[in-house]
Amino acid sequence: MAASSTDLRPRRRPPGRVVDLHPISPGRLLSVYLILAVGLTGLAARLAWLQVVDSPRLQAKARAIQTHSQVPIGKRRTIVDRTGRLVALDEERYTLWAHPRYFNLPGDDPQKLRPPADVIERLAPVLAVPPASLEDRIGGRRSGVKLATDLDPDTAERVRELGISGLDLEAYPQRLYPQGSLFANVVGFLNLERVPQAGLEQSRDRDLKRHEAVLRMRRGADGTPLPEGLQAGVLYGDDLRLQLTLDxxxxxxxxxxxxxxxxxxxxxxxxxxxxxxxxxxxxxxxxxxxxxxxxFWKFNPGLFRxxxxxxxxxxxxxxxxxxxxxxxxxxxxxxxxxxxxxxxxxxxxxxxxxxxxxxxxxxxxxxxxxxxxxxxxxxxxxxxxxxxxxxxxxxxxxxxxxxxxxxxxxxxxxxxxxxxxxxxxxxxxxxxxxxxxxxxxxxxxxxxxxxxxxxxxxxxxxRGLRSGDALASPAxxxxxxxxxxxxxxxxxxxxxxxxxxxxxxxxxxxxxxxxxxxxxxxxxxxxxxxxxxxxxxxxxxxxxxxxxxxxxxxxxxxxxxxxxxxxxxxxxxxxxxxxxxxxxxxxxxxxxxxxxxxxxxxx
CATH class of the missing domain: 3.40.710.10 (DD-peptidase/beta-lactamase superfamily)
Incomplete structure (x- = not known):
């Protein structure tokens, strides 16, 4: 039997590439150093500019993004008689705006756009108006459609509960006179632009304007209010009322x-x-x-004095x-x-x-x-x-x-x-x-x-201004x-x-x-x-x-x-x-x- 022969000699590896090391020239090192030095100097200069010179602008821009501002709607103080009965008060009313290009119902995909008919079907019963009336108002418009005005707070809350995207409630105050004509000759009234026209509403206009500050609140990245963002006095509630001597x-x-x-x-x-x-x-x-x-618009202006x-x-x-x-x-x-x-x-x-x-x-x-x-x-x-x-x-x-x-x-x-x-x-x-x-x-x-x-x-x-339910005693x-x-x-x-x-x-x-x-x-x-x-x-x-x-x-x-x-x-x-x-x-x-x-x- 012939024996197999095996080659036991080690195999030679192919020769690898050998890089010759050469010394770097001083000029090249200096160039690299200068480039790095100039870059670091530029970064330092930019950082100094942002922190020292441009800091106020950047801080203002950041605050604008982080701060939520709520402008007051301009309420007026309440007027009561000598026993505390309401004579004049401001009640919050709402205007309902529709933006059909954003119509979306709760549970829908955020990118889904609903036709106006789907929104009208849910909204009409809440507003107690015929669906056809809402369809006529929307027509083919895409945004800024006034659907209703003079909505009371209860109706506005029911609209909010619908959760429909593309509906916007705008709050505004409305002056009401619960006693009707009883005190009209003395108290007067505000016109539709809320400008006082007669009586105490006009003569005591400054006293009847409620103290309201713009509410500014800082928020974090996730929208959480930051306690340090509240300014002193922004949560002050003006509950003063003008008390009359009349009964x-x-x-x-x-x-x-x-x-x-x-x-x-x-x-x-x-x-x-x-x-x-x-x-x-x-x-x-x-x-x-x-x-x-x-x-007031139904009466002769001669009666306003x-x-x-x-x-x-x-x-x-x-x-x-x-x-x-x-x-x-x-x-x-x-x-x-x-x-x-x-x-x-x-x-x-x-x-x-x-x-x-x-x-x-x-x-x-x-x-x-x-x-x-x-x-x-x-x-x-x-x-x-x-x-x-x-x-x-x-x-x-x-x-x-x-x-x-x-x-x-x-x-x-x-x-x-x-x-x-x-x-x-x-x-x-x-x-x-x-x-x-x-x-x-x-x-x-x-x-x-x-x-x-x-x-x-x-x-x-x-008898002057009084806080809350407090009443002044006779002079x-x-x-x-x-x-x-x-x-x-x-x-x-x-x-x-x-x-x-x-x-x-x-x-x-x-x-x-x-x-x-x-x-x-x-x-x-x-x-x-x-x-x-x-x-x-x-x-x-x-x-x-x-x-x-x-x-x-x-x-x-x-x-x-x-x-x-x-x-x-x-x-x-x-x-x-x-x-x-x-x-x-x-x-x-x-x-x-x-x-x-x-x-x-x-x-």
Whole structure:
């Protein structure tokens, strides 16, 4: 057997490539070094530029990306009455926009685009509108379609719960007036652009703007809010409310009674005011005709102003108690004195007579008020020096703008001193409330002065801003002392006799002592009396033993031969007083006091 031969010799590897090592030239090393040095220097310079020079811009850009800004929608503060009832408030409303190019339903692939019909099918029941209406609004438009406006918060939340991409809710505030027309003459309104147009909304615009800061919050890369990103004060909640002195309950009584009487007598307009004589707070300021501030565009713009603080009229006989107080203050008449009422007289060639053309003979001052004697007033005030008479009318502020927070208040008109003193007819007609003019608000202020012992208080309708549900208490007694309290007490007694025995009998309320004065004045325009045009009024003070309130009702141009202060204005005042006594819990007058008042001699 032949044996196999095996080659056991080692195999030779192919020769490998051998790189010859050569020394690098110094110039080449230097070039590499310079390139690296220049690169590092450039990087260092760029880093210094970014950190030192360009840092503010980069930080601002980063903050813009990281910071979420929420701009406030411009809400206004709430207005409440003296008991906290809502008078005006802002409620959030929404406008619904559609962007069909982004329509996508919950659970869909993010890239899937739904046709408008799929969205309308879900949206129509929520909005309570026919699907066809939504289809017409969208049409073939791709974005920016206004589907609905004036959506309430509940409806807006149901739209959000649908989770439909391509629907956008835009929030905006809407001013609401829950009491409707009840406070329109005082509060005013905002137009559709939220610009104040009348009343307190306009005069107290700065106070009613809610403090709202732009909310800026920094977020991390995943959207998580960063605590250090909140600025101081951004979470401050402005819950201030403007509180009025008016009482919605009394305002409603006054409004209803006044409206009924104005309609019955076919009058042009009317106003009823109630004032707390101790501090000047108005509990009611009702005016008719009026308007609904929630639908202001449906009404004549002439109704947007409150005429009781902006229009002048001659007060007539309701000013007679004021004049008698001035005569007593000057000691020109005696409380127990008398005057002769001949029924008519002539002053400077001008005839003056009583409203009924009757002569009442020699009468005392309570009777002068009871029968509303013009001739008796002329004879009484003739005992006051003319310059002193003018001085007092000026001191009472007839020709000055009253100190009040009521918007649009104006000054009255009073003849200048020279004309008043040199023409005898001027003080003569002024003695029974004509020849000068003022606003109903000013007349009420002066009767409040008689009621509170001679202090002239500032009429006002606001108690200021209060936080949350807190309510301010009534203001303390105030006012400037002008008349002797003893003088005003005498005149109040005379006014009580008007209700007990005179033209104010219709204002008597069982168990209560009330003082009052009727007035039926001629109406003048541009210095000329309008034939047949009258202004009827009635002013009351109660309770006489401790006066707290003054009530004034003025009705402009009632129609009919029997239109007088006692028939037109007095019934409204009586209804207001009945409600006022209940709401303010005024206890009945003491029987002894009432008996003493009844037994008091007329002098």
């Amino acid at each position: 919605a309950r009394l305002q409603q009584v006054a409004q209803q009674a006044l409206s009924k009487q104005v309609k019955q007598w076919k009058a042009k307009r009317g106003v009823a005011l109630v004032m707390d004589v101790r501090n000047g707070e108005l509990l009611a300021l009702a005016s008719t005709p009026t308007y609904d501030p929630n639908k 409150e005429w009781s603080v902006q229009d002048l009229y001659e007060p007539g006989s309701t000013f007679k108690p004021i004049n008698l107080a001035l005569a007593l203050q000057e000691k020109a008449i005696d409380p127990n004195g008398r005057v002769n009422d001949s029924g008519s007289l002539t002053i400077g060639g001008w005839p003056i007579f009583n409203h009924d053309k009757r002569a009442n003979g020699v009468i005392d001052f309570p009777t002068v008020l009871q029968v509303s004697s013009n001739v008796g007033m002329v004879n009484a005030m003739a005992r006051v020096k003319r310059d002193r008479f003018w001085h007092w009318l000026h001191t009472l502020g007839i020709d000055a703008v009253p100190d009040t927070d009521l918007p649009g208040a104006v000054a009255g008109q009073l003849k200048d001193r020279q004309q008043f003193v040199s023409h005898p007819i001027e003080p003569a007609v002024a003695s029974f409330g004509q020849g000068f003019s003022l606003t109903p608000l000013k007349l009420l202020q002066m009767h409040a002065m008689l009621a509170n012992g001679g202090r002239l208080v500032s009429p006002h309708i606001t 303390s007694r105030s006012g400037v002392q002008l008349l002797d309290p003893a003088v005003t007490k005498v005149v109040l007694g005379w006014m009580e006799s008007v209700v007990e025995k005179g033209s104010g009998k219709g204002a008597k309320l069982a168990a209560y002592r009330i003082g009052g004065k009727t007035g039926t004045a001629q109406k003048a325009r541009n210095g000329v009396y309008i034939p047949g045009a009258r202004i009827c009024s009635f002013v009351a003070v109660l309770p006489i033993e401790d006066p707290r309130f003054a009530v004034l009702v003025v009705v402009d141009e009632p129609q009919g031969a029997n239109a007088y202060g006692s028939t037109v204005a007095l019934p409204v005042s009586r209804q207001i007083m009945e409600a006022l006594l209940v709401l303010e819990k005024i206890p009945p007058s003491k029987p002894a006091a009432a008996a003493a008042a009844t037994a008091r001699p007329a002098a």
